Structures are given as structure tokens and as C-alpha cells.
Amino acid sequence: MSQVNITKQHPDVYKQLAALSSAAEAAAAAAGLDGKLIELVKIRVSQLNGCAFCTRLHTREAVELGESTDRLAVLPAWWESQYFSPLEASALGLAEEVTRLSVPARTDWDNDALSEEQVSAVSWLALVMGAWNRVAIRSGYRVAP
Structure with a gap:
């Protein structure tokens, strides 16, 4: 029995993760992060973690919010494109650093585009998204x- 649907085995734990996810999204919005950027962070973390389910889910949500197919297409190599603002590039770099847990920590994302509140919010988004991917x-x- 290598695969068990853990959400059905322990639905209360699933509900707690859903509540944490909602809190992280609310913190990101309160920190001034745009809904499309929130979805981009979720997609990028899901790409890094190899989660097809979450990648598709959040890509669809990003499209519903008006995200362009061009930006979604280059998201796996966002740093090579000119599609993303300094704030978006910083958030994506931070999300990657949190997801990969670089030791020592990478700081190339730190271009002063994100406030401390936004750094915290993006970190929480990446942490929670990683849990959902798993x-x-x-x-x-x-x-x-």
C-alpha cells in the first residue's frame, strides 16, 4: 500500500492545512501582493516540487485572474525574461530559496523590492504551497x- 489518500484518512489535519493556507493568502494580500503574483508563487513552488496537480490548479486560477500565457510560459526560467517586475522577480527568487532551502541562503532575490512584511508573506506562501504539493x-x- 504505497499510496494512501492522506486527506481522506485525516480530514481534520487537511482542514487545518486549508486554514493555514487561507491565512497565508490573507497575509500576502494584506502585504500588498497582487493576486496574480500570489498564484505565480504557488505555480513556481509547485513546478519546483514536481506537483502536476497544483501546477495545473494554480495556472488555471492565474489565467482566471488575467495572467498572460506568455508570462506563464516563461515562469520556469523567469530570471532570463523581462516579463517580471523587480517586485515579482524578488518574490519568485525568494519563493525558490524557501522551497529549495539553500544552505547557505541565497540572497540574489533581495533587491529591496519587497518590504519585510512581503518577505514574510511570500515565505509563508511558499511554505504552505510546499505542504500542499506534498x-x-x-x-x-x-x-x-
Whole structure:
């Protein structure tokens, strides 16, 4: 029994993660982060973690918010493009650093575009998204066309 849907086995824990996720999103919005940027962070973390379910889910949500297909297409190599503002580039770099847990910590994302509140909010978004990715992968959420 290599794969068990952990969300069904312990629904109360799932609900707690959902509450934490909502709190992280509210903190990001309160810190002045745009909804599209919040989704970009979630997508990028999901890409890094190899979670097809969450990548598709948040890509669809980003499109609903008006995100362009060009920006979504270059997101895996965002640093090579000119599509992202300094604030967005900083948030994406920070999300990658939090997701990969670079030791020593990478700071190339730190261009002073993010306030301390925004650094905290993006960090929480990346941490929570990583947890969701692990839930989806561990539970065997499959993605079909």
C-alpha cells in the first residue's frame, strides 16, 4: 500500500492545512501582493516540487485572474525574461530559496523590492504551497486531460 489518500484518512489535519493556507493568502494580500503574483508563487513552488496537480490548479486560477500565457510560459526560467517586475522577480527568487532551502541562503532575490512584511508573506506562501504539493503527491492526485 504505497499510496494512501492522506486527506481522506485525516480530514481534520487537511482542514487545518486549508486554514493555514487561507491565512497565508490573507497575509500576502494584506502585504500588498497582487493576486496574480500570489498564484505565480504557488505555480513556481509547485513546478519546483514536481506537483502536476497544483501546477495545473494554480495556472488555471492565474489565467482566471488575467495572467498572460506568455508570462506563464516563461515562469520556469523567469530570471532570463523581462516579463517580471523587480517586485515579482524578488518574490519568485525568494519563493525558490524557501522551497529549495539553500544552505547557505541565497540572497540574489533581495533587491529591496519587497518590504519585510512581503518577505514574510511570500515565505509563508511558499511554505504552505510546499505542504500542499506534498499532500497531492503523497495522496496520488493524478492529472488527466
